[in-house]
Amino acid sequence: MDPYADTLRRLREAFSTGRTRPAEFRAAQLKGLRRFLQENKQLLQEVLAQDLHKSVFDADVSELIICQNEVDLALQKLHTWMKDEYATKSLVLSLDSAFIRKEPLGLVLIIAPWNYPVHLTLVPLVGALAAGNCVVLKPSELSKGTEKVLAEVLPRYLDQSCFAVVLGGPQETGQLLEHKFDHIFFTGSPRVGRIVMAAAAKHLTPVTLELGGKNPCYVDDDCDPQTVANRVAFFRYFNSGQTCVAPDYVLCSPDTQERLLPALQSAITRFYGDDPQSSPSLGRIISDKHFQRLRGLLGCGRVAIGGQSDESERYIAPTVLVDVQETEPVMQEEIFGPILPIMNVRSLDEAIDFINRGEKPLALYAFSNSNQVVTQMLDRTSSGIFGGNQGFAHMSLPSLPLGGVGNSGMGRYHGKFSFDTFSHHRASLLSPSGLEKLHEFHYPPYTNLRQQLIGWALGSHSCTLL
Amino acid sequence: MDPYADTLRRLREAFSTGRTRPAEFRAAQLKGLRRFLQENKQLLQEVLAQDLHKSTFEAEVSEIRISESEIDLALRSLRAWMKDEKVPKNLATQLDKAFIRKEPFGLVLIIAPWNYPVNLTLVPLVGALAAGNCVVLKPSEFSRRTEKVLAEVLPRYLDQSCFAVVLGGPQETGQLLEHKFDYIFFTGSPRVGRIVMAAAAKHLTPVTLELGGKNPCYVDDDCDPQTVANRVAFFRYFNSGQTCVAPDYVLCSPDTQERLLPALQSAITRFYGDDPQSSPSLGRIISDKHFQRLRGLLGCGRVAIGGQSDESERYIAPTVLVDVQETEPVMQEEIFGPILPIMNVRSLDEAIDFINRGEKPLALYAFSNSNQVVKRVLAQTSSGGFCGNDGFMHMTLASLPFGGVGASGMGSYHGKFSFDTFSHHRACLLCHPGLEKIYSIRYPPYSPRNLRMLLVAMEGRSCSCTLL
Numbered sequence: 001m002d003p004y005a006d007t008l009r010r011l012r013e014a015f016s017t018g019r020t021r022p023a024e025f026r027a028a029q030l031k032g033l034r035r036f037l038q039e040n041k042q043l044l045q046e047v048l049a050q051d052l053h054k055s056v057f058d059a060d061v062s063e064l065i066i067c068q069n070e071v072d073l074a075l076q077k078l079h080t081w082m083k084d085e086y087a088t089k090s091l092v093l094s095l096d097s098a099f100i101r102k103e104p105l106g107l108v109l110i111i112a113p114w115n116y117p118v119h120l121t122l123v124p125l126v127g128a129l130a131a132g133n134c135v136v137l138k139p140s141e142l143s144k145g146t147e148k149v150l151a152e153v154l155p156r157y158l159d160q161s162c163f164a165v166v167l168g169g170p171q172e173t174g175q176l177l178e179h180k181f182d183h184i185f186f187t188g189s190p191r192v193g194r195i196v197m198a199a200a201a202k203h204l205t206p207v208t209l210e211l212g213g214k215n216p217c218y219v220d221d222d223c224d225p226q227t228v229a230n231r232v233a234f235f236r237y238f239n240s241g242q243t244c245v246a247p248d249y250v251l252c253s254p255d256t257q258e259r260l261l262p263a264l265q266s267a268i269t270r271f272y273g274d275d276p277q278s279s280p281s282l283g284r285i286i287s288d289k290h291f292q293r294l295r296g297l298l299g300c301g302r303v304a305i306g307g308q309s310d311e312s313e314r315y316i317a318p319t320v321l322v323d324v325q326e327t328e329p330v331m332q333e334e335i336f337g338p339i340l341p342i343m344n345v346r347s348l349d350e351a352i353d354f355i356n357r358g359e360k361p362l363a364l365y366a367f368s369n370s371n372q373v374v375t376q377m378l379d380r381t382s383s384g385i386f387g388g389n390q391g392f393a394h395m396s397l398p399s400l401p402l403g404g405v406g407n408s409g410m411g412r413y414h415g416k417f418s419f420d421t422f423s424h425h426r427a428s429l430l431s432p433s434g435l436e437k438l439h440e441f442h443y444p445p446y447t448n449l450r451q452q453l454i455g456w457a458l459g460s461h462s463c464t465l466l
Numbered sequence: 467m468d469p470y471a472d473t474l475r476r477l478r479e480a481f482s483t484g485r486t487r488p489a490e491f492r493a494a495q496l497k498g499l500r501r502f503l504q505e506n507k508q509l510l511q512e513v514l515a516q517d518l519h520k521s522t523f524e525a526e527v528s529e530i531r532i533s534e535s536e537i538d539l540a541l542r543s544l545r546a547w548m549k550d551e552k553v554p555k556n557l558a559t560q561l562d563k564a565f566i567r568k569e570p571f572g573l574v575l576i577i578a579p580w581n582y583p584v585n586l587t588l589v590p591l592v593g594a595l596a597a598g599n600c601v602v603l604k605p606s607e608f609s610r611r612t613e614k615v616l617a618e619v620l621p622r623y624l625d626q627s628c629f630a631v632v633l634g635g636p637q638e639t640g641q642l643l644e645h646k647f648d649y650i651f652f653t654g655s656p657r658v659g660r661i662v663m664a665a666a667a668k669h670l671t672p673v674t675l676e677l678g679g680k681n682p683c684y685v686d687d688d689c690d691p692q693t694v695a696n697r698v699a700f701f702r703y704f705n706s707g708q709t710c711v712a713p714d715y716v717l718c719s720p721d722t723q724e725r726l727l728p729a730l731q732s733a734i735t736r737f738y739g740d741d742p743q744s745s746p747s748l749g750r751i752i753s754d755k756h757f758q759r760l761r762g763l764l765g766c767g768r769v770a771i772g773g774q775s776d777e778s779e780r781y782i783a784p785t786v787l788v789d790v791q792e793t794e795p796v797m798q799e800e801i802f803g804p805i806l807p808i809m810n811v812r813s814l815d816e817a818i819d820f821i822n823r824g825e826k827p828l829a830l831y832a833f834s835n836s837n838q839v840v841k842r843v844l845a846q847t848s849s850g851g852f853c854g855n856d857g858f859m860h861m862t863l864a865s866l867p868f869g870g871v872g873a874s875g876m877g878s879y880h881g882k883f884s885f886d887t888f889s890h891h892r893a894c895l896l897c898h899p900g901l902e903k904i905y906s907i908r909y910p911p912y913s914p915r916n917l918r919m920l921l922v923a924m925e926g927r928s929c930s931c932t933l934l
Contacts, residue, residue: 057910061920065921087865090862092859096859098863100866106848194670201664202664224899226902227900230909280911382572382890384893385893385894387895387896388896389897389899390562393558396556397553397558397564399553399555400566401891405571410672424871426848426849426850426851426852427866427868428866430841430844430853433689433833434693436693443700445739445747455531
């Protein structure tokens, strides 16, 4: 029994009627999405608090407002993004119309994760709708409260002949992936990313994979420890560390570690109080499985700050580990929790070598008062995104593409990049139907004169001949 | 025994030294490529003639000149393409530097086909080198003599610590694909495209797949038959039909078919003479296997023009078939030969429905005196590229992206699109190491006042002008 075949057929038929093509339809969908966010703000804040113990502030700043901004940007820019883009022509084509036509791909699948379950579901959705596609959304089953709202409330705000939410776990997702889609947008782990891409390969479906990795955070000797500690702690412990672009581990000299530790403690206390477990600003771990995994990591190296945990709440204290070995689990897997290991290096070169030995991460951070040091780190490494002297503020700037490289992913989105991700850019050339004499020079048989004319016409650029 | 491990390791080590990063190095590689084409022009014309019976004209225009043009464009534009791209900022990031840094991926693999063995190997190579990658080239073993030149002569013009040519057939290519690359660029059939993408998935390697399909060519009743026949015939029989973007079949009404047939015969005679087999302007089929395949297709429908073949030369006459059924092989597989079937439709709507029932093709053509008709076909179908009233001229414009959609492929290249294909676009935000008071509004514990200030700062539409 294939639970998805009917839904997918229905959506494909809707797409083939051309329903989703006009700008008015797309704008109406985006406005529906905006109303969903506005009218269910409190409900969304509640389920985010249930699922991940997100504070209202966190929910607003990292989920709801980011989605609002993306919807607003898409509404504002829709006509511009949809417009045919005219291309520069050569002499031989100067009478033609040459442009790039943006077209929807058709039926797209968005598989979303649990850590920012509103943001990471709706921001891709904005791009898919703006680009004129029909969409199947598969929210994460782990963020159960949010999943319910997305499945039961969101569809009421959209045209349900062109949009569907499907639910399920790994097995159901596997079944879903046997079907053909025209684009698959996946946010999750590299392990599952491989499975998604392999399934897509069977249908020659293009994919965007927003994956993860261990995001290095290099802290130079030349820095103000308290400033660095504030920034690193803020971005590390936000959402209880469950952020694909959070600093995963620190690389610094033993001296800098000595200066950082009290500064980190100070930042943690200022942010979360003396008893972080009672702070409304600290999240909780999504599931028992992840909680157990993280509790296991607390045994690596030596706990310098924090280390407490409470199974009944799935609470893990903001923790800093020192004296960790490269081979320990905390340095082998993406942490995705409120644990920050510090690895010692003796120089910038050693830090760069260490980083380059690993897979390319989604994000890479470098803290230094020296521009030169930051620039060197940028020039000699690779990562999806890079932050100098701060964390993932990129999220607030839709003019920057968010995407990984290598093991951390392929493709990118946010703002116009989302629209382009979900569009086919069709090269179009409209020639005059007459003026056949102008074409004759390139038909066989080929005389010397013809060959010369062609060579000249092809090699020229219109501006240099006018 | 893994014949590739050493080569790949060597290239990866070279990449990690940073050798390929500076613009000077990349420009030197591109200049080397240009010298390769200039100094071996005659040799290349010879091997293209031997492999595919290409005339000097076709070799010049569709292989050598196109490649040279791309090299020249890359050399002229290299620094502009490599530059960090600054992006607009909001209030929250006003004091920061926000830009996109273009970076090479690392070690890229280019798998090239046999039909335009110089163009379809070198044009991707231009992009890969301009973007600063190390490159492994796997040319097609079918275009044997061109393969030899690419393997033995080309490397002398490039830095061989960063570039290698590997040879082999399907089995060797399969072995090669077990290795990890940082990008794979493949031109070939959809069937093999799936295999390449599945292999890439194991390593999370991004791919560009330039595939194929059946490129429909709609001919409206409102047209000048001779003009249409000239253009369709030229693009169909070029390289003996072995072109991924050639018109594959015609869709038109029976009336238009009646007017087209004599016009097509006239065009064919004008282009290739009364005995096309002796024309220097007509190519030959690449291999016995493909020749046999095409000869089989000559049995579909009814031969209206041509239909002759000569096994000893792998020659197939420029042919037009009529009365073909949708279920016959000639309408089921990509033809890739000098055979043009005509399918009848009774209206534009029927033509569009027919096209949309099939897979999305690499190219789609519509011929009509009416702009409206051409625009309707464009608006109601999808394809990699589209041309109204002409053949695959869109390929000659480096400012248009060349690529497929759906079963005809993913990704695109030519010109700057090649450079972008082989680059990682890294979003960079460089902030001030001080000014902590400003950044601290986002730290917990959270107050409504902080939230309000943050919202204003994140507001996308604010720009410095409205706040000064």
